[in-house]
Amino acid sequence: MPVSAGDYYIRSQQPSGTFFGYHQVMTEPKTGYVRAVYCNTIFWVRKSTVLWTENEAKAGRHLFIEMNLNGDRKLICADPDEQVRLEDLGMKEAEVRRFRNSNGQLDQKKSRMNVLSEAFKQRK
Incomplete structure (x- = not known):
């Protein structure tokens, strides 16, 4: 199902309803992001975001x-943590285990390297 224009976030809140944190998700492919389907809608997320939802x-x-569109929030999907897990992203069992044990740091190191690599490519 296509999604409309705006910014999309996985939002975490305490059982009391108090905001706790968020991760942005994309509606288009982006370097370092993987395809994930939440509530029959395709999004692009970092593996570390999926791990974060599991931990939350x-x-x-x-x-x-x-x-989020013009300051208004519209619910797109409830309980995304029940829809996508690291195992659903095509990761091998050993990779999932290493990723969980590193608390997602493997993904962050890769993205930092991508940023550095892109910076050097632009200088040529």
Whole structure:
């Protein structure tokens, strides 16, 4: 299902309803992001975002995907943590285990290297 224009976020909140944190998700492919389907809608997310949703849910927080457009929020998907797990991203079992043990740091190191690589390419 296509999504409309705006910024999309997976939002975490305490059981009391208090905001706790968020990760942005994309509607178009982007370097360092992988395809994930939440509530029959295709998004592009970092592997570390999927791990974050797993950890947030384990901590008892509630998760939602929301669209932000002109200051308004619209609920797109409830409980995204129940829809996509690291195993759903095509990662091998050993890679999933290493990624979880590193708490997503493998993904962040890769993205930093991508940024550095791009910076040097632009200088040529």
